[in-house]
Ligand code: ATP
């Protein structure tokens with residue numbers, strides 16, 4: 023039987039995206055060799071500020087057609103605020119993908135590795151190991167509303183939250199399935215039903231309704247304020263955490279911040295039905311302050327690539343990459359953000375060699 027070729031769009035983007043992407047590809051190629059995978063990389067120069075400066079737009083008009091046949095998009099980073107305002111680069115690329123490809127899940131693993139200094143005192147490796155699942159398409163982030171009596175003493179601003187049963191149920195279902203697949207089978211539902219008295223009790227109700235199909239999963243509803251405190255004080259409580267767009271936005275930055283450098287944190291923007299390609303990218307941005315020195319930590323990119331393989335059904339390859347990352351974080355070489363002296367390339371090569 024011939025193996026299926028996985029078509030991957032490779033978009034390095036801007037700044038250190040261009041430095042960490044080669045390390046992501048290096049490790050993917052090593053994994054492809056070891057696990058006999060057929061990976062077909064389509065390297066793309068657009069969705070970058072260089073392209074914008076040359077063409078006046080972030081992407082060509084037929085970007086959607088070019089990406090539609092892909093199994094996944096591997097993305098570096100976008101943004102070069104010196105020459106292109108962030109809202110132009112972001113809205114012209116990543117946010118278009120998110121909307122047009124209905125990537126309604128934003129997934130961020132949060133894990134404390136051995137060998138990485140933890141900003142929280144007294145935490146042991148393995149103690150922090152959970153996923154944040156953020157609703158990525160609706161909720162608090164709408165353009166519905168406006169300012170009345172602008173510029174007067176009576177000025178009033180209103181901005182609506184919109185949640186649909188369709189939109190809430192699909193993210194909750196994804197989170198329950200993820201929790202159900204893990205050993206602890208524990209799902210924390212972020213809420214604020216004591217203060218936001220219409221939408222949040224409704225959200226809690228949808229969690230109960232969707233959860234009825236997952237009797238083995240424990241549901242733990244927590245208000246967003248105490249939940250945030252527990253990310254810091256009792257991170258061992260968490261297994262899978264699901265949240266609306268706004269709460270998830272905050273939690274998905276807070277979580278990774280508790281596990282060390284931003285150079286480690288990966289993310290996925292998923293369309294779980296695979297109707298459209300999903301996108302995998304480091305949490306960090308283009309980091310103009312360190313670009314050009316080959317010192318960026320490539321792990322967030324490499325781990326994002328591993329998440330991509332997992333999503334594409336290659337669990338063994340994902341696990342092998344994670345093991346290689348674990349070992350290099352303990353034994354080195356390490357980049358400067360981890361207290362070492364190694365270059366981006368050296369760290370990427372070391373990980374690739376262990377896959
Ligand atoms: P965004 O593009 O999401 O708005 P940002 O531009 O505010 O993010 P980043 O580009 O992520 O921020 O950079 C924030 C800080 O983290 C910078 O000082 C940068 O050098 C550092 N940093 C980011 N990524 C890495 C990395 N992979 N390795 C080492 N340091 C990093």
Ligand code: MG
Nearest residue numbers: 101307308309
């Ligand atoms: Mg930026």
